[in-house]
Amino acid sequence: MNYIVLDLEWNQPLHSKTGENIKQKNVLFEIIEIGAVKLDENLNEIGRFNRLIKPVVHKKMNPIISNITGIKEKDLNKEKKFPTVIEEFLIWCGDDYIMCTFGNQDVYELEANMQYHNINIPWKFPLLYIDIQRIFSIENNEINEQRSLEMVSMFMGVSGKNAYHRALSDAIYTAEVMKKMNRNSFEKYMSLDYTNLPTNKSEEKEIDLGTHLEYLSRAFEEKEEMMACKEIYITRCPVCMKKCRKKIKWFSDSIKYICMARCENHGLIEGLLYLKKNHNGYYVLRKTIGVDEKRFMDVVKKRNLINEKRKLRKNKEKTQ
Numbered sequence: 001m002n003y004i005v006l007d008l009e010w011n012q013p014l015h016s017k018t019g020e021n022i023k024q025k026n027v028l029f030e031i032i033e034i035g036a037v038k039l040d041e042n043l044n045e046i047g048r049f050n051r052l053i054k055p056v057v058h059k060k061m062n063p064i065i066s067n068i069t070g071i072k073e074k075d076l077n078k079e080k081k082f083p084t085v086i087e088e089f090l091i092w093c094g095d096d097y098i099m100c101t102f103g104n105q106d107v108y109e110l111e112a113n114m115q116y117h118n119i120n121i122p123w124k125f126p127l128l129y130i131d132i133q134r135i136f137s138i139e140n141n142e143i144n145e146q147r148s149l150e151m152v153s154m155f156m157g158v159s160g161k162n163a164y165h166r167a168l169s170d171a172i173y174t175a176e177v178m179k180k181m182n183r184n185s186f187e188k189y190m191s192l193d194y195t196n197l198p199t200n201k202s203e204e205k206e207i208d209l210g211t212h213l214e215y216l217s218r219a220f221e222e223k224e225e226m227m228a229c230k231e232i233y234i235t236r237c238p239v240c241m242k243k244c245r246k247k248i249k250w251f252s253d254s255i256k257y258i259c260m261a262r263c264e265n266h267g268l269i270e271g272l273l274y275l276k277k278n279h280n281g282y283y284v285l286r287k288t289i290g291v292d293e294k295r296f297m298d299v300v301k302k303r304n305l306i307n308e309k310r311k312l313r314k315n316k317e318k319t320q
């Protein structure tokens with residue numbers, strides 16, 4: 001099995017009036033460069049892929065992106081379009097590989113661009129990939145930090161004179177960082193891609209991502225149908241996978257649902273439930289994490305605060 005270390009550069013529109021980058025939903029981050037390094041199972045480099053891509057959606061180069069990457073509009077005009085380049089890329093990848101990226105956005109944007117161009121996404125559920133940024137955070141006990149590739153490569157002693165923010169050089173830096181890391185971590189702390197959902201109930205399973213369990217539901221046509229599905233509310237212990245009794249029932253903080261449960265043998269567990277929607281329909285992402293008493297008390301406080309606010313609002317409505 002080979003490792004495909006991938007990095008992308010993309011263009012995005014400017015807000016016409018303010019000159020700021022648009023960060024709203026449904027804006028395609030259009031890929032203008034794919035860079036990748038192929039490593040064998042011993043992390044020896046066995047190939048490189050490097051292509052610029054002619055944009056068809058955001059044809060005007062965003063000056064901020066031009067500044068960061070050094071890619072100019074005239075550089076892209078003579079290049080091939082995305083469907084041709086992605087076909088070449090997938091052939092270059094071969095059959096037996098695992099994708100490696102720095103951060104969780106590259107796999108997502110690659111698939112978003114493929115969907116935009118109606119290109120069949122070849123990876124079936126579950127697509128597990130290696131996010132080097134995440135693994136670096138876990139290994140350095142700073143799970144909520146997202147360090148830049150510059151910082152991580154410097155820390156690992158592999159920074160060089162090639163410019164950052166170009167697809168191939170970033171892929172090379174990421175590959176060099178990988179060579180310095182604990183290899184066991186790659187398999188232990190995989191990341192799960194959410195683009196391809198399970199196609200039926202029997203494909204749904206909880207996946208151990210090293211730090212927590214993740215469950216992706218199949219897609220539902222109606223939100224109500226999904227909410228009525230008992231399976232989505234289960235909490236399993238991340239250690240023994242047994243179903244656990246709730247200590248705090250699911251409640252909403254308006255972004256997600258939270259619950260607390262306890263495994264008789266392995267202690268407290270926090271459940272997080274995200275309701276999502278993609279081109280297939282409505283689906284649920286559930287994370288289950290082992291936590292300590294302090295976290296449990298924080299969640300109790302949070303729930304009480306939400307309940308208080310709700311009560312106040314109701315009373316106000318009554319008196320109006």
Ligand SMILES: [Zn+2]
Pocket residue numbers: 237238239240241242263264265266267
């Ligand atoms: Zn347990």
